[in-house]
Amino acid sequence: xxxxxxxxxxxxxxxxxxxxxxxxxxxxxxxxxxxxxxxxxxxxxxxxxxxxxxxxxxxxxxxxxxxxxxxxxxxxxxxxxxxxxxxxxxxxxxxxxxxxxxxxxxxxxxxxxxxxxxxxxxxxxxxxxxxxxxxxxxxxxxxxxxxxxxxxxxxxxxxxxxxxxxxxxxxxxxxxxxxxxxxxxxxxxxxxxxxxxxxxxxxxxxxxxxxxxxxxxxxxxxxxxxxxxxxxxxxxxxxxxxxxxxxxxxxxxxxxxxxxxxxxxxxxxxxxxxxxxxxxxxxxxxxxxxxxxxxxxxxxxxxxxxxxxxxxxxxxxxxxxxxxxxxxxxxxxxxxxxxxxxxxxxxxxxxxxxxxxx
Numbered sequence: 001x002x003x004x005x006x007x008x009x010x011x012x013x014x015x016x017x018x019x020x021x022x023x024x025x026x027x028x029x030x031x032x033x034x035x036x037x038x039x040x041x042x043x044x045x046x047x048x049x050x051x052x053x054x055x056x057x058x059x060x061x062x063x064x065x066x067x068x069x070x071x072x073x074x075x076x077x078x079x080x081x082x083x084x085x086x087x088x089x090x091x092x093x094x095x096x097x098x099x100x101x102x103x104x105x106x107x108x109x110x111x112x113x114x115x116x117x118x119x120x121x122x123x124x125x126x127x128x129x130x131x132x133x134x135x136x137x138x139x140x141x142x143x144x145x146x147x148x149x150x151x152x153x154x155x156x157x158x159x160x161x162x163x164x165x166x167x168x169x170x171x172x173x174x175x176x177x178x179x180x181x182x183x184x185x186x187x188x189x190x191x192x193x194x195x196x197x198x199x200x201x202x203x204x205x206x207x208x209x210x211x212x213x214x215x216x217x218x219x220x221x222x223x224x225x226x227x228x229x230x231x232x233x234x235x236x237x238x239x240x241x242x243x244x245x246x247x248x249x250x251x252x253x254x255x256x257x258x259x260x261x262x263x264x265x266x267x268x269x270x271x272x273x274x275x276x277x278x279x280x281x282x283x284x285x286x287x288x289x290x291x292x293x294x295x296x297x298x299x300x301x302x303x304x305x306x307x308x309x310x311x312x313x314x315x316x317x318x319x320x321x322x323x324x325x326x327x328x329x330x331x332x333x334x335x336x337x338x339x340x341x342x343x344x345x346x347x348x349x350x351x352x353x354x355x356x357x358x
Contacts, residue, residue, distance in 0.1 A: 013115030020119025021078035028153025050178035060186040133180035179262035204243035260314015320349030
């Protein structure tokens with residue numbers, strides 16, 4: 001995801017964010033040079049193998065566009081996501097600076113503070129993510145639509161932590177991430193739809209002082225709920241206007257669909273190609289609920305618990321629809337943005353079936 005055209009002020013010093021995040025990342029597991037090379041080769045091969053399994057299981061096929069595979073380390077993940085956030089935040093930066101251009105001094109100071117904060121967050125997350133699909137990365141080649149990232153040291157760390165078969169686990173992770181790659185390459189409107197939702201979220205952001213005051217008051221109330229352990233609130237919720245929440249609900253429903261679909265596919269394909277898939281799923285689910293007190297607090301603050309619900313609720317939606325109308329009937333969800341489930345429908349698959357299938 002690149003855009004060399006923008007040369008205006010930045011709200012975040014992304015170079016500092018990258019330097020901070022890469023400095024704070026914890027070292028990965030000890031792996032010899034030859035073993036590391038074999039792991040990278042196996043992950044690349046696993047992603048390519050997974051493509052055929054995913055397409056056969058889902059019935060989704062891409063006629064055009066490509067999405068390269070990148071096997072990276074934790075520092076590379078920090079760089080990739082800083083680049084991505086920089087572009088995603090650009091519409092908001094342009095809106096803020098168009099209303100009131102900040103002074104050079106305030107921009108320099110403020111951007112360095114937020115740069116350090118963003119870097120600290122990226123440094124923490126860099127040790128958690130096994131893989132991801134970045135749908136907004138454009139690359140340097142025509143026709144590129146996103147890229148698949150596999151974070152090798154994190155995959156090795158988790159497979160050792162869970163004491164599972166490493167080859168099975170690597171292919172299992174590849175199946176999940178490859179499903180995302182197939183989703184975006186086989187559904188040509190999906191990327192621009194999500195980009196449009198993000199733009200609408202920016203458009204719904206009010207810079208009026210009165211609105212900001214009301215939002216701060218609402219944010220305080222939500223912060224109290226968060227401190228009391230309300231699992232339906234995260235830090236992200238503290239700074240949303242009602243208009244923004246409507247957009248966030250749509251994005252949440254879409255992401256629940258995408259993540260749940262990937263979980264269903266990885267487990268559905270698994271038994272035929274991954275002998276130990278049931279053991280992996282059981283241990284992995286237990287790991288999702290674990291962690292020390294501080295880690296659990298950070299996960300709640302950062303919305304990780306909500307992310308876990310996306311996997312669970314989305315998978316339940318997909319299975320509910322497939323049970324009722326089959327995989328071909330489920331694939332109507334990819335026919336248009338209007339066919340995507342709403343947030344209430346994620347919890348009520350039958351309601352989606354009634355609306356879309358009549």
